[in-house]
Amino acid sequence: MRQYLELVDAVLSSGIHKPNRTGVDTISSFSEHYEVDLQEGYPLLTTKEMDGYRWNSMLHEVCWYLSGEEHIRNLREETKIWDAWADDEGRLDTAYGRFWRRFPVPEGSARLEGESWPDESHQWVTEEADGRRTFDQLQYVIDTLSDSPNSRRLVVNAWHPANAADSTLPPCHYTFVFNVQGDRLNCHLTQRSGDTALGIPFNIAAYSLLTTVVANQTGFEPGTFAHTVVDTHVYCGRGARSDWYADNLDALQSRLADVDERSDYLDVRAWLESEAPAEADGDERLDHVPGLLEQLSREPRSRPTLDVADVSIDELAYEDVELRDYESHEGIEFSVAE
Numbered sequence: 001m002r003q004y005l006e007l008v009d010a011v012l013s014s015g016i017h018k019p020n021r022t023g024v025d026t027i028s029s030f031s032e033h034y035e036v037d038l039q040e041g042y043p044l045l046t047t048k049e050m051d052g053y054r055w056n057s058m059l060h061e062v063c064w065y066l067s068g069e070e071h072i073r074n075l076r077e078e079t080k081i082w083d084a085w086a087d088d089e090g091r092l093d094t095a096y097g098r099f100w101r102r103f104p105v106p107e108g109s110a111r112l113e114g115e116s117w118p119d120e121s122h123q124w125v126t127e128e129a130d131g132r133r134t135f136d137q138l139q140y141v142i143d144t145l146s147d148s149p150n151s152r153r154l155v156v157n158a159w160h161p162a163n164a165a166d167s168t169l170p171p172c173h174y175t176f177v178f179n180v181q182g183d184r185l186n187c188h189l190t191q192r193s194g195d196t197a198l199g200i201p202f203n204i205a206a207y208s209l210l211t212t213v214v215a216n217q218t219g220f221e222p223g224t225f226a227h228t229v230v231d232t233h234v235y236c237g238r239g240a241r242s243d244w245y246a247d248n249l250d251a252l253q254s255r256l257a258d259v260d261e262r263s264d265y266l267d268v269r270a271w272l273e274s275e276a277p278a279e280a281d282g283d284e285r286l287d288h289v290p291g292l293l294e295q296l297s298r299e300p301r302s303r304p305t306l307d308v309a310d311v312s313i314d315e316l317a318y319e320d321v322e323l324r325d326y327e328s329h330e331g332i333e334f335s336v337a338e
Contacts, residue, residue, distance in 0.1 A: 001029050001204070002300055004066045004201065005295065006034065008234075009037075009296060011027060013253070013256045014253070014288060015220065015233070017236070017246045022337040023337075024238045027234045028234075029233070030230065032194075032228070033227065033229075035224050036208065036226075038208055040220040042303055042306040043303060044205050044304055045201045045205075046300050046326075047296075048295055049328060051328065058202050060079055062210060065236055066314070068101030069095070070092060071086070071089070071095075076090060085169045094170050094257070096158045099159075100138045100156055103297070104134055107132075108166040124140045138313060141155075145185070151311060154179065156175065156176050156253065158169055173203055174190065175189075183220055184221050184222070185212070185223050186211075187226070189228070190228050190333070191227065191229075193229075197235070197288035197291060197292055200227075208306075209308075209321065214313070217313065233332075234292060235286060237286045237287035238283060238285070239280055240277040240284070241287055252272065262299060265294075284335065285333055285335040286333065286337060303323055304327075305325055307324060
């Protein structure tokens with residue numbers, strides 16, 4: 001997908017060297033934005049393999065979000081993507097779908113004077129087994145799209161400040177807004193932090209699927225998926241490998257500025273691998289730059305299409321989604337910085 005490759009080039013070409021909590025340093029760029037027209041096909045990347053177990057993982061993760069579960073016990077059977085941040089019983093101290101479908105409603109002294117909150121009879125409020133009340137944000141959006149499609153309040157929020165302050169990994173893609181233009185349903189996702197090589201391809205696929213599901217359920221055509229990432233970063237290794245980037249980022253970016261054709265990115269990669277110290281044993285592929293340069297050298301192939309059964313968000317299952325006519329270049333391996 002052209003927009004993704006432009007994002008990769010922008011981060012590598014203009015980013016700065018920046019450390020972070022993982023201990024694996026990054027090349028980081030501030031506030032990157034792109035848009036994808038979903039009428040042109042489903043934007044699953046074709047410059048590396050995204051089908052097979054990757055597709056399986058993403059699709060089961062979306063169904064898990066929609067379930068509103070706060071644990072990964074069922075998700076674990078299909079993907080290990082969340083294992084590093086869950087406890088032994090599979091519980092997460094933060095979870096996207098839990099807040100999408102079960103955002104906590106303050107009660108009693110937790111409510112400040114003058115605030116407005118729904119009572120227990122409200123159509124989107126549910127009483128949990130322990131007596132707490134929660135609000136179904138996503139169902140609110142779907143019902144509002146049916147009754148008031150021109151609303152500008154179609155917001156779903158996965159960020160609770162108090163939870164985020166104490167969470168092992170607070171939500172990265174933390175809020176999204178639906179907006180109708182004519183007969184098209186558009187979605188804008190805001191993300192505080194985005195791993196360009198590993199995370200963002202999944203974000204594109206997941207939220208484009210979600211937009212399609214909600215559009216189908218509400219009678220609209222899928223429109224534009226727009227994505228703003230505040231800290232857009234490429235991991236570049238640690239130790240001597242990362243130090244090399246800190247000292248030579250200007251040289252790398254100068255070579256990227258001279259690229260005229262896709263094949264030129266392979267020359268940049270060859271220069272990098274000849275100049276940079278090897279990654280330490282156990283750190284292989286924590287440097288994502290070479291793999292992304294490989295992707296930049298590849299011509300995107302035609303987008304696949306997506307068939308989604310006419311089911312509600314409560315019923316959507318893996319079997320309800322079919323990917324058609326997907327062809328890609330071979331896979332590229334990246335290691336996860338945890």
